Amino acid sequence: MTFDTNAFLIILTGAxxxxxxxxxxxxxxxxxxxxxxxxxxxxxxxxxxxxxFVSGSQRSLEVIIGAGLLGILSTLMxxxxxxxxxxxxxxxxxITFTLLFAIGIILINLFAYKVDLxxxxxxxxxxxxxxxxxxxxxxxxNLGPRVTWLAGLNFFLVTGFIYLLFKELSxxxxxxxxxxxxxxxxxxxxxxxxxxxxxxxxxxFESVGAILVVALLVVPPSTAYLWTKSxxxxxxxxxxxxxxxxxxxxxxxxxxxxxxxxxxxxxxxAFFFCSALIKGNWPLGIGGTSKSSPAFDS
Amino acid sequence: xxxxxxxxxxxxxxxxxxxxxxxxxxxxxAYVGTxxxxxxxxxxxxxxxxxxxxxxxxxxVLAGEKDPRYIVTGAFLSGALATFLxxxxxxxxxxxxxxxxxxxxxxxxGIGIVALTALQxxxxxxxxxxxxxxxxxxxxxxxxxxxxYGGLSLAILLVLSLFxxxxxxxxxxxxxxxxIGFPMKGxxxxxxxxxxxAVVIGIQAIGVVLMAAxxxxxxxxxxxxxxxxxxxxLLAAFFSILSGILxxxxxxxxxxxxxxxxxxxxxxxxxxISFIFSPKSGIIKRFIARRSYLNKTHRDHLMxxxxxxxxxxxxxxxxxxxxxxxxxxxxxxxxSLQLLTRQGLVIQDSQGVQLSSLGTxxxxxxxxxxxxxxxxxxxFMNIAPxxxxxxxxxxxxxxxxxxxxxxxxxxxxxxxxxxxETIPRESHDL
Numbered sequence: 244m245t246f247d248t249n250a251f252l253i254i255l256t257g258a259x260x261x262x263x264x265x266x267x268x269x270x271x272x273x274x275x276x277x278x279x280x281x282x283x284x285x286x287x288x289x290x291x292x293x294x295x296f297v298s299g300s301q302r303s304l305e306v307i308i309g310a311g312l313l314g315i316l317s318t319l320m321x322x323x324x325x326x327x328x329x330x331x332x333x334x335x336x337x338i339t340f341t342l343l344f345a346i347g348i349i350l351i352n353l354f355a356y357k358v359d360l361x362x363x364x365x366x367x368x369x370x371x372x373x374x375x376x377x378x379x380x381x382x383x384x385n386l387g388p389r390v391t392w393l394a395g396l397n398f399f400l401v402t403g404f405i406y407l408l409f410k411e412l413s414x415x416x417x418x419x420x421x422x423x424x425x426x427x428x429x430x431x432x433x434x435x436x437x438x439x440x441x442x443x444x445x446x447x448f449e450s451v452g453a454i455l456v457v458a459l460l461v462v463p464p465s466t467a468y469l470w471t472k473s474x475x476x477x478x479x480x481x482x483x484x485x486x487x488x489x490x491x492x493x494x495x496x497x498x499x500x501x502x503x504x505x506x507x508x509x510x511x512x513a514f515f516f517c518s519a520l521i522k523g524n525w526p527l528g529i530g531g532t533s534k535s536s537p538a539f540d541s
Numbered sequence: 542x543x544x545x546x547x548x549x550x551x552x553x554x555x556x557x558x559x560x561x562x563x564x565x566x567x568x569x570x571a572y573v574g575t576x577x578x579x580x581x582x583x584x585x586x587x588x589x590x591x592x593x594x595x596x597x598x599x600x601x602v603l604a605g606e607k608d609p610r611y612i613v614t615g616a617f618l619s620g621a622l623a624t625f626l627x628x629x630x631x632x633x634x635x636x637x638x639x640x641x642x643x644x645x646x647x648x649x650x651g652i653g654i655v656a657l658t659a660l661q662x663x664x665x666x667x668x669x670x671x672x673x674x675x676x677x678x679x680x681x682x683x684x685x686x687x688x689x690y691g692g693l694s695l696a697i698l699l700v701l702s703l704f705x706x707x708x709x710x711x712x713x714x715x716x717x718x719x720x721i722g723f724p725m726k727g728x729x730x731x732x733x734x735x736x737x738x739a740v741v742i743g744i745q746a747i748g749v750v751l752m753a754a755x756x757x758x759x760x761x762x763x764x765x766x767x768x769x770x771x772x773x774x775l776l777a778a779f780f781s782i783l784s785g786i787l788x789x790x791x792x793x794x795x796x797x798x799x800x801x802x803x804x805x806x807x808x809x810x811x812x813x814i815s816f817i818f819s820p821k822s823g824i825i826k827r828f829i830a831r832r833s834y835l836n837k838t839h840r841d842h843l844m845x846x847x848x849x850x851x852x853x854x855x856x857x858x859x860x861x862x863x864x865x866x867x868x869x870x871x872x873x874x875x876x877s878l879q880l881l882t883r884q885g886l887v888i889q890d891s892q893g894v895q896l897s898s899l900g901t902x903x904x905x906x907x908x909x910x911x912x913x914x915x916x917x918x919x920x921f922m923n924i925a926p927x928x929x930x931x932x933x934x935x936x937x938x939x940x941x942x943x944x945x946x947x948x949x950x951x952x953x954x955x956x957x958x959x960x961x962e963t964i965p966r967e968s969h970d971l
Binding site for chain 1: 578581582583584587626629630632633634635636637639640641642643644646647648649650651652653654655656657658659662676750751753754756757758760761797798799801802803805806809812816817822823824
């Protein structure tokens with residue numbers, strides 16, 4: 244159990260990713276769109292593969308653009324299935340993400356001879372290799388791990404996005420009709436949020452993997468939501484949880500020698516279940532903290 | 542082509558086994574999935590299929606090798622835990638269903654990844670097989686495993702068919718079922734057990750991530766072809782088998798290609814075709830129906846305007862006058878005008894547009910329906926005369942001759958509508 248530069252960098256990166264995801268996740272949670280976030284994180288896979296194939300590198304702009312486009316495409320497809328084809332929402336989500344994810348896996352296998360893209364790496368990433376992967380400028384100056392810079396940029400963009408569009412995001416989350424009535428383009432705000440989710444997914448997939456991004460999108464906000472209902476405390480608590488998850492996840496994974504990203508999720512899960520146990524309504528007679536005690540006003 | 546013949550003539554006994562296996566588990570998951578689709582709980586299956594991963598690892602650790610019995614048991618137990626937790630959270634916290642499902646799914650999957658990575662680093666050579674659970678590998682199903690998976694599939698089918706009535710109640714009207722004395726909680730429990738079993742055996746072929754497709758997509762696609770439960774189940778099973786066999790074929794022909802993704806692609810293709818082309822409620826069908834209804838309303842409005850012009854003894858209307866009445870639908874009105882002229886219902890000459898004698902009786906009917914409906918609303922529904930017009934604007938396109946006769950009879954052939962306008966009839970001289 245040591246604390247050195249590598250540990251610090253990994254924890255910093257993990258915390259940055261967890262906070263970016265958590266902030267976006269709060270708004271997904273309030274819009275009851277957590278499963279859409281899940282769907283996007285699966286659906287960006289073909290975009291990543293195509294971008295990779297076109298540019299030949301995992302760290303190119305094409306990958307981010309491809310994933311962003313696929314993320315938007317998946318929200319549009321879910322919407323089209325629901326509104327145009329009248330398929331119920333849960334089935335639209337299920338059909339969309341499984342199809343796009345399947346295409347992604349097929350593409351990986353088709354291009355396997357050309358593209359060094361490991362499907363396991365895409366799915367659950369490996370944050371532990373981060374200190375080896377350095378960003379070195381053409382003149383030879385070592386600027387530190389590339390992934391940390393990416394996570395920092397992502398964090399900066401996500402907080403900037405939420406800071407600038409805070410009013411629009413909260414209004415459209417709580418009362419879509421009212422926000423449309425006072426002239427906020429609810430659909431546009433929604434698409435912008437979904438693009439941010441896709442961008443965050445793709446920028447984090449190398450380190451925590453496309454599927455584990457969804458855990459960081461959903462679990463810390465849900466945990467925080469069990470404790471508070473107001474928006475600002477919700478965001479603060481989510482950020483705090485993100486930092487805790489990164490620290491504990493790193494050391495526990497180090498201890499049993501396993502996947503750091505997976506352990507971060509397991510820690511998040513532990514927080515989630517403990518919160519649910521404490522804040523959940525126990526049946527009368529066991530806990531006695533039931534908030535839904537029968538009212539006598541009827 | 543040779544591959545095709547080799548595959549579909551089942552010369553190779555292992556192909557026969559694989560096809561049999563994928564058929565059985567396809568039917569099982571399509572049946573269970575269709576019920577959970579109708580129950581609007583389609584994504585619970587997705588959560589369960591991600592959640593079995595820790596159980597698979599646990600089963601592996603306990604058995605020390607890839608023993609299907611241990612793995613199925615472990616997977617079942619962790620799937621059951623996930624199901625229990627999600628229903629507990631649903632009842633006892635304020636979280637919404639989708640965030641519960643997304644949380645359970647990702648937490649269990651994360652724990653599974655931790656266990657899988659730890660096992661991989663432990664250096665056991667048998668571990669390589671465990672990866673196939675993530676993406677599925679139908680070709681890799683051994684003959685011995687098949688009896689276990691096939692038997693479980695058959696058990697699922699048997700229970701579902703025996704308790705068809707009970708599950709039907711659970712999906713469509715659990716309140717009624719409870720009222721007439723069915724143990725709805727027990728029925729839901731059995732159903733959840735079946736769902737978890739279907740997931741556990743399905744992931745062999747298709748993998749944990751894509752299992753949701755095998756549950757959701759066949760039912761969603763079949764729903765576009767029928768409204769009845771039994772044909773729905775059969776059709777869903779058929780779609781599932783078809784894409785299962787096609788997917789297996791592709792992964793047999795193309796080396797290094799996993800089965801699961803191809804099964805999902807074929808299933809989704811079937812679903813998309815159903816959504817677009819279904820003659821019952823497909824996108825094209827509904828588009829055409831909507832177009833023809835809109836055309837009818839524009840046509841009806843035009844005829845009505847011409848009839849009213851004649852009522853005030855104006856005879857014919859100029860094109861400008863007509864367009865001024867419908868400033869937002871010029872194109873549609875011009876189109877209907879063309880159509881009506883071709884059908885001989887409307888005459889266009891130098892003075893303008895007017896109804897032909899054939900068109901007059903048609904237009905008269907529309908105006909009559911409109912005014913009859915206004916009388917009906919006013920007299921039978923006690924709606925004030927200044928509120929009846931809007932509803933009549935819609936009903937004039939919909940009332941059938943039978944309803945018209947009934948209205949006439951009920952209202953005793955009224956002469957005037959609530960706005961004191963004459964209700965035109967054939968015998969009536971204009």
